[in-house]
Amino acid sequence: MARFIITRILQCIIAFFGILIVVFFLLRASGDPALLVASPNFNLEQIQEIRVNMGLDKSWGEQLGIYLNNIVHGDLGQSLIKPRTVISMVWDALPNTLKLMVPSFALAMLLAFILGILAATYRDSWWDNVVKFIAVLGQALPGFWVAIMAVLIFSVKLEWLPIAGMDSPACYILPMGTLVFFTMPGMMRLVRSTMLDVLDSEYIKLARIKGLPERTVIWKHALRNALISPLTVIGMLLPGVVTGAVITEQIFNWPGMGWLLVDAALRLDFPVVQAGTIITAILVLGCNLLIDISYAWVDPQIRYQRT
Amino acid sequence: MFSTISTTKTKTKKQYRGVTRTARIIQGFAFWVPLIVMVVMIIMALFANWIAPHDPNQGKILDRLLPPSFMEGGKSDYLLGTDLIGRDVLSRIIYGARISLSVSLLIILVTGGIGTILGILAGYAGGRTDAIIMRIVDVALSFPGLLLAMLLAVAIGPGFKTVVLALSILGWAGYARMIRGEAMRIAQSDFVAQARVNGASGWRIMIRHIFPNIINSLIVLMTLQVGMIILAEAALSYLGFGISVPTASWGSMVADGRANLDNAWWIAAFPGACIGLVVLSGNFLGDWIRDKLDPRLRQL
Amino acid sequence: MSSNVVLQVENLHTSFFTRAGEVKAVDGVSFYVREGETFGIVGESGCGKSVTGLSILRLLPEPSGQIVAGKIILEGKNLLELSKKHMRAYRGKMISMILQDPMTSLNPVFTIGDQVGESVRMHQDLPENMVEAEVIDALRLLRIPAPEMRINEYPFQLSGGMKQRVVGAIAMSCRPRLLIADEPTTALDATIQAQYIALFEDIQEKTNVAIIFITHDFGVVARICDRVGVMYAGKIVETALTRDIFKNPKHPYTIALIKSVPQLDRKDDQLFSIEGQPPSMLNLPPGCRFCPRCTVALDICKEQEPPEVKISENRSVSCWRVK
Numbered sequence: 001m002a003r004f005i006i007t008r009i010l011q012c013i014i015a016f017f018g019i020l021i022v023v024f025f026l027l028r029a030s031g032d033p034a035l036l037v038a039s040p041n042f043n044l045e046q047i048q049e050i051r052v053n054m055g056l057d058k059s060w061g062e063q064l065g066i067y068l069n070n071i072v073h074g075d076l077g078q079s080l081i082k083p084r085t086v087i088s089m090v091w092d093a094l095p096n097t098l099k100l101m102v103p104s105f106a107l108a109m110l111l112a113f114i115l116g117i118l119a120a121t122y123r124d125s126w127w128d129n130v131v132k133f134i135a136v137l138g139q140a141l142p143g144f145w146v147a148i149m150a151v152l153i154f155s156v157k158l159e160w161l162p163i164a165g166m167d168s169p170a171c172y173i174l175p176m177g178t179l180v181f182f183t184m185p186g187m188m189r190l191v192r193s194t195m196l197d198v199l200d201s202e203y204i205k206l207a208r209i210k211g212l213p214e215r216t217v218i219w220k221h222a223l224r225n226a227l228i229s230p231l232t233v234i235g236m237l238l239p240g241v242v243t244g245a246v247i248t249e250q251i252f253n254w255p256g257m258g259w260l261l262v263d264a265a266l267r268l269d270f271p272v273v274q275a276g277t278i279i280t281a282i283l284v285l286g287c288n289l290l291i292d293i294s295y296a297w298v299d300p301q302i303r304y305q306r307t
Numbered sequence: 308m309f310s311t312i313s314t315t316k317t318k319t320k321k322q323y324r325g326v327t328r329t330a331r332i333i334q335g336f337a338f339w340v341p342l343i344v345m346v347v348m349i350i351m352a353l354f355a356n357w358i359a360p361h362d363p364n365q366g367k368i369l370d371r372l373l374p375p376s377f378m379e380g381g382k383s384d385y386l387l388g389t390d391l392i393g394r395d396v397l398s399r400i401i402y403g404a405r406i407s408l409s410v411s412l413l414i415i416l417v418t419g420g421i422g423t424i425l426g427i428l429a430g431y432a433g434g435r436t437d438a439i440i441m442r443i444v445d446v447a448l449s450f451p452g453l454l455l456a457m458l459l460a461v462a463i464g465p466g467f468k469t470v471v472l473a474l475s476i477l478g479w480a481g482y483a484r485m486i487r488g489e490a491m492r493i494a495q496s497d498f499v500a501q502a503r504v505n506g507a508s509g510w511r512i513m514i515r516h517i518f519p520n521i522i523n524s525l526i527v528l529m530t531l532q533v534g535m536i537i538l539a540e541a542a543l544s545y546l547g548f549g550i551s552v553p554t555a556s557w558g559s560m561v562a563d564g565r566a567n568l569d570n571a572w573w574i575a576a577f578p579g580a581c582i583g584l585v586v587l588s589g590n591f592l593g594d595w596i597r598d599k600l601d602p603r604l605r606q607l
Numbered sequence: 608m609s610s611n612v613v614l615q616v617e618n619l620h621t622s623f624f625t626r627a628g629e630v631k632a633v634d635g636v637s638f639y640v641r642e643g644e645t646f647g648i649v650g651e652s653g654c655g656k657s658v659t660g661l662s663i664l665r666l667l668p669e670p671s672g673q674i675v676a677g678k679i680i681l682e683g684k685n686l687l688e689l690s691k692k693h694m695r696a697y698r699g700k701m702i703s704m705i706l707q708d709p710m711t712s713l714n715p716v717f718t719i720g721d722q723v724g725e726s727v728r729m730h731q732d733l734p735e736n737m738v739e740a741e742v743i744d745a746l747r748l749l750r751i752p753a754p755e756m757r758i759n760e761y762p763f764q765l766s767g768g769m770k771q772r773v774v775g776a777i778a779m780s781c782r783p784r785l786l787i788a789d790e791p792t793t794a795l796d797a798t799i800q801a802q803y804i805a806l807f808e809d810i811q812e813k814t815n816v817a818i819i820f821i822t823h824d825f826g827v828v829a830r831i832c833d834r835v836g837v838m839y840a841g842k843i844v845e846t847a848l849t850r851d852i853f854k855n856p857k858h859p860y861t862i863a864l865i866k867s868v869p870q871l872d873r874k875d876d877q878l879f880s881i882e883g884q885p886p887s888m889l890n891l892p893p894g895c896r897f898c899p900r901c902t903v904a905l906d907i908c909k910e911q912e913p914p915e916v917k918i919s920e921n922r923s924v925s926c927w928r929v930k
Contacts, residue, residue, distance in 0.1 A: 011442070011445075015445075015446050015449075018446065019446075019450070023458060026458050026459070026462050136587070136590070137583075137587075139534070139586075139590065140534060140583055140586040140587035140590055141579075141582075141583040141586070141587075142538050142541050142542065142545075142558075142561075142579055142583060142586070143542070144541075144542060144545050144558075144561065144579075145541075145561055145575070145578075145579030145580075145583065146579075148561065148564070148565055148568065148575050148579070149575075149576065149579070151568065152568050152572050152575075152576070156568055156569045156572075201711055202706055202708055202711040202712045203711060203712055203713055203714040203715075205666070205706060205712075206704075206706060206712050206713070206714075206774070206777070207714070208666055208698070209664060209666065209698055209699065209703065209704045209706075209778075210698065210699040210703075210725065210726045210729065210777065211695050211696065211697070211698030211699035211700060211726075211729060211730065212695075212699075212725070212729060213695065221714055221717075224714075224716045224717075225714065225715065225716055228716075235449065236448055236449070238449060238451075239448070239449060239450060239451035239452060239453075240451075242451040242453065242454065243451055243452065243453040243542065246453055246546075247453075247542060247545070247546065250546060251565070261454075261457060262457070262546055262547075265457040265458075265460055265461050265548065266460075266547055268461055270461065273457060273458065273461050276454075277454050277457075277458060280451065280454055281450070281454075284449055284450070284451065285449065288449050300715070300716060300761045300763075
């Protein structure tokens with residue numbers, strides 16, 4: 001188990017540096033960043049000065065070194081648009097994102113599991129059909145559109161909920177609902193099908209033969225096995241969650257990381273985009289790592305064997 | 308469900324009839340309706356020039372923000388209303404089909420191709436090759452596509468190229484993983500062993516033996532991807548990183564409509580509904596194809 | 608072997624209601640098993656023997672599987688009249704079952720000790736410290752070496768034969784009155800099979816449990832069964848003492864089956880097999896079900912199903928040729 005964890009952590013670190021380097025080259029590849037910062041009427045000398053300031057006159061290798069060094073020391077640079085350090089902008093935005101994402105994701109997963117298990121246990125019943133319906137719609141309808149329609153119906157026409165802002169709890173409803181809509185259906189579908197497979201297996205039959213109450217059969221025997229497969233997939237859902245969060249924040253003008261990123265990207269504020277990507281990458285890698293570890297805990301076969 | 312039974316009483320068949328009539332009718336719908344929708348979409352994409360009633364990019368300012376023709380205040384000229392500049396929503400939707408279709412087709416071909424090659428390679432060769440390819444697959448799968456699209460948009464600007472690049476660079480990974488599994492399974496088969504005994508080279512085996520056997524899975528995957536790619540492109544366009552204003556992409560139309568939600572909801576509503584309809588149909592058809600070709604892959 | 612009858616099955620009818628129609632998997636089956644006795648149910652795949660076993664436990668896949676008629680009397684009580692809760696109390700304690708595939712019968716995420724212990728905790732009111740002793744006892748009954756270590760191991764750490772013994776330990780942990788073994792040796796190597804069967808004899812001697820042994824292998828039948836019922840297409844066509852079945856089979860199907868078993872001491876040019884296929888359970892022929900494949904069929908066989916005729920104490924046949 002320890003060996004497994006260490007291997008995974010190493011892999012994460014390598015992946016992280018890989019991403020850093022990719023981001024670095026990608027941004028340099030677009031052209032001369034100095035030109036973007038400069039006003040149109042700057043002459044060549046002034047542009048060159050900017051270049052020196054930004055360190056663009058050094059060789060790429062040196063620039064990469066400085067870049068990596070800065071990041072390790074937590075210096076993410078200055079925004080090109082606003083007179084603030086990137087760190088401070090991120091520091092302001094991150095809590096907002098977490099306030100939205102964490103409860104939404106938790107709720108989405110909880111719902112996905114409960115509904116998925118119910119659907120599988122009472123196969124072909126009313127529950128099952130409702131769940132299938134939600135899953136199908138959830139995977140076909142564009143999330144941003146559903147969110148906008150929800151705003152249209154609940155905020156504009158019915159005026160039940162506020163359109164934007166972060167002040168009251170009511171403000172959380174639509175954004176959370178949107179994010180749940182993004183993440184729940186896929187997981188729910190998987191839980192249902194995994195559970196169906198598990199319920200069909202021989203050891204469940206044996207559990208019933210033993211005379212165990214149905215309750216125990218489902219929640220003790222079936223569930224633990226059904227958790228394994230979806231757990232691996234949660235990791236694959238994370239990019240989707242990030243996407244969902246970005247879109248949701250943009251729709252509701254929620255001042256979080258996603259909104260920050262989109263705004264910066266559209267305005268070509270390199271340092272912010274760079275920082276945002278890196279931080280998101282860290283988060284995703286970190287979550288994947290946590291999930292892999294918990295996966296090892298749930299499935300004894302992984303624990304005992306080398307992976 | 309099971310109560311007391313006496314020796315001579317026979318259970319009536321009403322207990323379990325199997326599939327009800329309503330279920331069968333719905334199942335019939337599940338094939339024809341999606342098929343018709345997809346056909347309509349393809350026709351729209353191919354013959355947009357002839358079908359669309361108005362120019363999607365030119366609008367009459369006088370006719371701006373008109374509601375759909377079936378609502379009060381609408382003109383029969385503009386079936387689904389007009390947007391802020393007076394452009395016909397319907398025409399824009401029709402031209403939008405072209406964009407959605409061409410983008411998804413291109414991306415599916417590219418990602419499917421790369422993914423298949425790498426997947427078969429990883430599955431058949433095993434060992435180091437497999438490990439390396441799968442590591443890259445892992446990274447690609449955990450990297451949020453949106454982030455990459457944003458980076459690309461910053462680097463080379465938004466547009467058709469950006470969307471295709473962003474979705475392709477990460478999209479092949481899903482294929483690779485699935486195909487690798489299939490390839491590994493087939494590589495264990497006797498006919499592959501036979502080919503090796505006969506002296507066939509690795510490449511020959513991969514092309515002649517493994518590839519034909521994974522085509523089914525590949526087709527199923529591709530059809531199921533259509534919906535996802537259309538959604539991804541729409542999301543990117545909506546945010547402004549993809550095919551954006553003023554081109555008539557369904558995603559950018561929804562973005563347009565958002566600003567006018569309270570006075571002209573149709574600008575956002577119809578394009579989005581269109582996306583949903585097409586993706587839904589694509590998914591249904593994909594499921595149907597999968598049932599026909601490879602019931603083993605059944606998920607739901 | 609006493610003469611107390613532990614299980615009496617009377618005219619059991621079990622059907623599956625599917626989209627294509629009613630499949631009469633078990634169509635009027637009757638037999639009994641005594642204390643300390645092993646009753647074998649033999650037949651081809653699909654003849655309904657497994658379904659019979661599941662019916663006794665009332666564990667048919669719902670909602671398609673239903674027991675349509677009949678009586679299943681275990682030590683005086685008709686199981687079909689019990690409430691679901693009551694029936695559940697019987698499972699594991701009075702009746703137990705061993706399934707065919709040891710690789711998938713055990714839950715991969717729980718230890719052996721957990722899984723055997725679960726049965727013990729469920730059905731016996733013992734203080735915790737005695738539960739482990741019971742578990743070790745059950746494992747020893749199945750001759751599992753070093754049971755104290757096995758308790759903490761997971762199924763994937765055990766071989767196929769060992770897993771099947773654990774399944775047996777779970778089944779015997781509460782000393783049931785009836786054990787149903789559904790093809791327990793089919794998935795084991797030939798060498799392990801012999802050991803496993805010897806184990807059954809041992810257990811039966813120690814605990815006096817009645818065993819129903821479901822199998823398609825006559826070799827196993829010869830080894831361990833006291834009495835045999837031959838099943839075909841949902842019906843039992845012949846019942847007899849094991850030695851009588853081999854020495855003097857009466858039903859044409861039984862005769863053909865025994866003839867199909869390859870003999871090492873005879874030199875046959877060709878292996879004998881029964882022509883044709885078992886009938887589709889959706890579309891059963893009107894008369895005797897074996898008639899289409901029977902080499903000695905009479906006219907009446909095509910039209911009417913033969914009744915069960917009791918020839919002697921332990922002997923009955925359903926065939927128009929046997930009076």
